[in-house]
Amino acid sequence: MNTRWQEDLVSGPHDLDTLLASGAISPEDATALRPVLDQYEFGISAHYLSLMDPDDPKCPIRLQAIPDIRELHAHSGEVSDPIGDARHAAPPLLVHRYPDRVLLMPTLRCPLYCRFCFRKVLLTEGPAPRLGAEMDKAMTYLGDHPAIHEVILSGGDPLLLSDSRLQHILERIGAIPHIRRVRIHSRVPATLPHRFTAELISLLERHAPITLVNHVNHPREIAERTREAWKALRHAGVLLLSQSVLMRGINDSPEVLTELFETLIDEGVKPYYLHHLDPTVGTSHFRVSLDEGRALMAKLRGRISGTALPAYVMELPGGGGKVQVDSSAVTRSSREGLWHLTGPFGDEILYDETLLGIEPRRTTPSTAFNGSR
Ligand SMILES: *Cc1c(COP(=O)(O)O)cnc(C)c1O
Ligand code: SF4
Numbered sequence: 001m002n003t004r005w006q007e008d009l010v011s012g013p014h015d016l017d018t019l020l021a022s023g024a025i026s027p028e029d030a031t032a033l034r035p036v037l038d039q040y041e042f043g044i045s046a047h048y049l050s051l052m053d054p055d056d057p058k059c060p061i062r063l064q065a066i067p068d069i070r071e072l073h074a075h076s077g078e079v080s081d082p083i084g085d086a087r088h089a090a091p092p093l094l095v096h097r098y099p100d101r102v103l104l105m106p107t108l109r110c111p112l113y114c115r116f117c118f119r120k121v122l123l124t125e126g127p128a129p130r131l132g133a134e135m136d137k138a139m140t141y142l143g144d145h146p147a148i149h150e151v152i153l154s155g156g157d158p159l160l161l162s163d164s165r166l167q168h169i170l171e172r173i174g175a176i177p178h179i180r181r182v183r184i185h186s187r188v189p190a191t192l193p194h195r196f197t198a199e200l201i202s203l204l205e206r207h208a209p210i211t212l213v214n215h216v217n218h219p220r221e222i223a224e225r226t227r228e229a230w231k232a233l234r235h236a237g238v239l240l241l242s243q244s245v246l247m248r249g250i251n252d253s254p255e256v257l258t259e260l261f262e263t264l265i266d267e268g269v270k271p272y273y274l275h276h277l278d279p280t281v282g283t284s285h286f287r288v289s290l291d292e293g294r295a296l297m298a299k300l301r302g303r304i305s306g307t308a309l310p311a312y313v314m315e316l317p318g319g320g321g322k323v324q325v326d327s328s329a330v331t332r333s334s335r336e337g338l339w340h341l342t343g344p345f346g347d348e349i350l351y352d353e354t355l356l357g358i359e360p361r362r363t364t365p366s367t368a369f370n371g372s373r
Contacts, residue, residue, distance in 0.1 A: 009111060012043065012046040014043040024054065024066060033068075040067070040282075041120070047193065047194065049061075075284050075357040078281040079279060080280070082118050082279045093134055102142070106155065110155065111160060118280045142173070143176050149178060151173050151179055153169070153182065171207075184210065189230065190222070190226060198232075211238070214242045214243070215242070215243055217251055218250055247277060254299045273312075274310045274311070275315075276290065293325060312324065316349055320347035
């Protein structure tokens, strides 16, 4: 028998007919969206769908979960592997970009196939978690590289693995002496909070220290069940951080970001990263310009506690690592929309926003606090 979270996962829509039956789209939409689903994975957990306002076409839950015909529009600067995962995919399941830390991707399944995802071309409902021989090779690689101190479980979503598979992986990592910490990047807290059973929480507690980086983009994604899960995780000694992706129409306003970051910190989740959207093919309808992003962050600085402010970062296209957007690593180049990026390993890259489907325009600089709020 399925447990509650498994039920929640499989009973949500995973094809256009069930999406149509849920009332989220019209029959015309269902026909128009067929080519999008031929190209990309689709699926929404029942929990996440329940957060959607069915009457609001601009609902931030809807925009992130329901496919859009614009996903088929490619701009010349967009690519399928924007952050160069392939270039750094040393052995199977691993992406080794930084000397001291490595991504381990034990599954390519997700509780929600986010329409903006930078790995959307890779993701697949496909065969069950990739363990066996591939995992053996990945573990051998970890054991052979003493410079690696941290393993970051990513994917796909690592918390879709069964407890026994997770335990198996955590035990094998725990047996490698130079691995000092494990981090889990997950969208499950916002999309499938019933996954946090007492068994899972105790499993994480037994494998301390564990950091859980919660992917949350909008305050509406923080349900009561999510808050309860965070409370239990905190009591179990799991360090809670968050990452969000800055997106047009979803969270590109000071009001939404303020509510998001303040709610997170009030729930004991420290905002860690605000990601600039990667130039993934078919995501231009979510894109915000670097100028707009910087102006938003400048506004927040004066508005909310420093403890609630994440670092605003972007990936160097091609896999040169992350840089902080509001720093000297990102500078204007010869014309509007053209930027010069300097990566943590010295890569120098020209980043042309005009090839990514955004109209560059300067936003007005943030105004100082005027005492009227
Ligand atoms: C983002 C990322 C990390 C983690 O970077 P932090 O700045 O430590 O959060 C590690 N490996 C890869 C490949 C990444 O893309
Ligand atoms: S859960 Fe993460 S990896 Fe999966 S589709 Fe969403 S953003 Fe991409």
